Amino acid sequence: MSAPSPEAPAPVAAPAGSLLAASGLHKTYGRTTALDGADFSIHAGEVVAVMGPSGSGKSTLLHCLAGIVRPDSGSLTYQGAEIAGLPDQRLSALRRTEFGFVFQFGQLVPELTCVENVALPLRLNGVRRKAAEAAAASWLERLEVDDVRDHRPGEVSGGQGQRVAVARALVTAPRVLFADEPTGALDSLNGERVMELLTEAARAAGTAVVLVTHENRVAAYSDREIVVRDGRCRDMERYA
Numbered sequence: 090m091s092a093p094s095p096e097a098p099a100p101v102a103a104p105a106g107s108l109l110a111a112s113g114l115h116k117t118y119g120r121t122t123a124l125d126g127a128d129f130s131i132h133a134g135e136v137v138a139v140m141g142p143s144g145s146g147k148s149t150l151l152h153c154l155a156g157i158v159r160p161d162s163g164s165l166t167y168q169g170a171e172i173a174g175l176p177d178q179r180l181s182a183l184r185r186t187e188f189g190f191v192f193q194f195g196q197l198v199p200e201l202t203c204v205e206n207v208a209l210p211l212r213l214n215g216v217r218r219k220a221a222e223a224a225a226a227s228w229l230e231r232l233e234v235d236d237v238r239d240h241r242p243g244e245v246s247g248g249q250g251q252r253v254a255v256a257r258a259l260v261t262a263p264r265v266l267f268a269d270e271p272t273g274a275l276d277s278l279n280g281e282r283v284m285e286l287l288t289e290a291a292r293a294a295g296t297a298v299v300l301v302t303h304e305n306r307v308a309a310y311s312d313r314e315i316v317v318r319d320g321r322c323r324d325m326e327r328y329a
């Protein structure tokens with residue numbers, strides 16, 4: 090069977106047993122086509138790097154997969170159930186309980202200490218303060234930043250802040266972690282350490298990771314790489 094040409098990709102059926110799968114996602118912003126029939130799937134516990142040139146649609150794909158942005162058309166399934174058309178309230182409940190997020194700049198709450206930041210998602214899910222902070226403290230330890238637990242985000246380094254953000258994303262034991270350029274603001278040494286800790290922790294917890302990056306050395310921590318070009322996805326191996 091010949092490989093599909095980059096110009097006219099065949100829609101890819103989600104492999105059986107996918108945890109999260111999208112097919113034929115379209116999204117336009119005004120006259121800009123951000124996604125043009127994107128297909129994607131990830132299995133439980135898998136780490137997938139999403140690569141591609143600037144403006145190719147990587148972040149839009151991540152936002153659609155995570156239920157933050159609604160695609161104009163296409164299918165999105167989570168654990169086999171269609172979720173693209175869920176009402177906002179149900180999508181946001183799904184995000185809160187099943188998904189975790191890390192962005193380029195940690196987006197920690199500046200008024201809260203690091204341990205309070207990590208405990209916050211648990212508190213929002215109704216966990217009592219003492220239990221939430223105990224869980225948060227153990228995640229800070231795992232990410233090797235327990236020494237800054239009582240500091241505010243403005244008082245820690247970029248690398249420490251990103252580790253705190255990773256701890257906050259994993260504290261609820263999400264099934265999928267979405268990471269959009271999580272090391273984009275760090276120097277290479279700090280970036281590598283954050284990636285090591287992030288992938289180690291996610292693999293130990295069986296959390297799948299959708300990792301948007303434009304850096305090969307960051308993508309090297311994944312099990313599989315896909316390339317987004319002009320709003321369409323390709324498996325790296327098939328693209329080459």
Ligand SMILES: Nc1ncnc2c1ncn2[C@@H]1O[C@H](COP(=O)(O)OP(=O)(O)OP(=O)(O)O)[C@@H](O)[C@H]1O
Pocket residue numbers: 118121122123141142143144145146147148149150303
């Ligand atoms: N909210 C928005 N409003 C208008 N256009 C948008 C919006 N979000 C994305 N776009 C456009 O959609 C296209 C894809 O953007 P996207 O951010 O998904 O690309 P990207 O691959 O993540 O880029 P980068 O690597 O530079 O972050 C771009 O042309 C972008 O300008």
